[in-house]
Amino acid sequence: MSLLILFAIPFFIATLLGEAWLRRRRNMGFDVRDGWTSVGLGVGNLLINLAIQGVQLGISTFLFEYRVVDLGTGPLAWALLILADDFVFYWAHRVSHECRFFWATHEAHHSSEQYTLTTAVRQPWTHLPVLIFWMPLPLLGFRPEMILVAHTISLIYQYWIHTELVGRVGPLEWVLNTPSHHRVHHGSNARYIDKNHGGIFIIWDRLFGTFQVEDEPVVYGLTKPLARRDIFTVAFNEWIAIARDLTRARGLSQAAHLVFGHPARLAREREAAAAPPTNRAISLDERLPSP
Numbered sequence: 364m365s366l367l368i369l370f371a372i373p374f375f376i377a378t379l380l381g382e383a384w385l386r387r388r389r390n391m392g393f394d395v396r397d398g399w400t401s402v403g404l405g406v407g408n409l410l411i412n413l414a415i416q417g418v419q420l421g422i423s424t425f426l427f428e429y430r431v432v433d434l435g436t437g438p439l440a441w442a443l444l445i446l447a448d449d450f451v452f453y454w455a456h457r458v459s460h461e462c463r464f465f466w467a468t469h470e471a472h473h474s475s476e477q478y479t480l481t482t483a484v485r486q487p488w489t490h491l492p493v494l495i496f497w498m499p500l501p502l503l504g505f506r507p508e509m510i511l512v513a514h515t516i517s518l519i520y521q522y523w524i525h526t527e528l529v530g531r532v533g534p535l536e537w538v539l540n541t542p543s544h545h546r547v548h549h550g551s552n553a554r555y556i557d558k559n560h561g562g563i564f565i566i567w568d569r570l571f572g573t574f575q576v577e578d579e580p581v582v583y584g585l586t587k588p589l590a591r592r593d594i595f596t597v598a599f600n601e602w603i604a605i606a607r608d609l610t611r612a613r614g615l616s617q618a619a620h621l622v623f624g625h626p627a628r629l630a631r632e633r634e635a636a637a638a639p640p641t642n643r644a645i646s647l648d649e650r651l652p653s654p
Contacts, residue, residue, distance in 0.1 A: 405484030
């Protein structure tokens with residue numbers, strides 16, 4: 364694990380406490396229980412990363428042997444890597460919203476109905492499959508240890524954008540991911556769903572059509588809130604739901620659809636299937652168009 368995260372922990376603790384105090388002072392509210400759930404998930408994520416980053420480093424080191432070029436360790440290599448890492452993050456993040464298999468991991472991060480710095484540390488415990496998106500980077504000539512550092516820099520940057528205490532930041536809004544942009548990403552409003560997937564930069568969303576400006580109050584959390592808020596339900600809820608759905612799948616095709624389909628479309632299909640059938644006759648007045 365990059366030592367950057369360990370050095371950042373005292374800063375995280377101080378700012379988490381400071382934000383909670385400011386929110387209370389400004390009568391914005393702060394759900395302490397939800398905050399502790401987020402912190403617990405963050406601590407678990409940190410410990411799990413000790414093993415996962417070891418796996419990632421081993422695989423990346425193997426792939427680096429087959430690199431097409433060696434980009435070295437100079438300033439240009441770092442600049443290219445920060446851009447490349449953020450580009451990969453954008454697509455990994457976007458797919459995590461559009462494919463249920465990856466959403467099962469990412470759902471935990473979106474499950475809080477408050478938006479504070481504690482939400483930033485509300486990280487998943489089952490994120491090993493997402494690492495596949497970063498595997499091309501060592502083949503392109505980026506050194507494995509540099510990739511881990513770049514990814515850590517991205518995570519640290521994204522910490523500060525999880526707050527309601529910072530408004531818009533002027534011209535930087537055009538290039539960087541900001542609290543305003545990321546509030547949109549955490550919204551369950553219809554116009555905000557699956558928007559603003561960038562990590563450090565917002566340019567990928569502008570380029571690929573997933574950008575949305577913050578233009579209405581944000582409703583945070585999932586479109587269907589979790590029935591329970593304990594740490595294990597938050598961490599594994601969607602995986603359990605997938606397993607339950609698979610027991611009712613009729614054939615491989617339906618099973619694949621249930622695992623890899625778009626979460627929002629699958630939710631609509633479940634709602635339609637659960638809706639009671641209507642056999643009521645439609646009157647002539649209902650069939651005729653309104654004047």
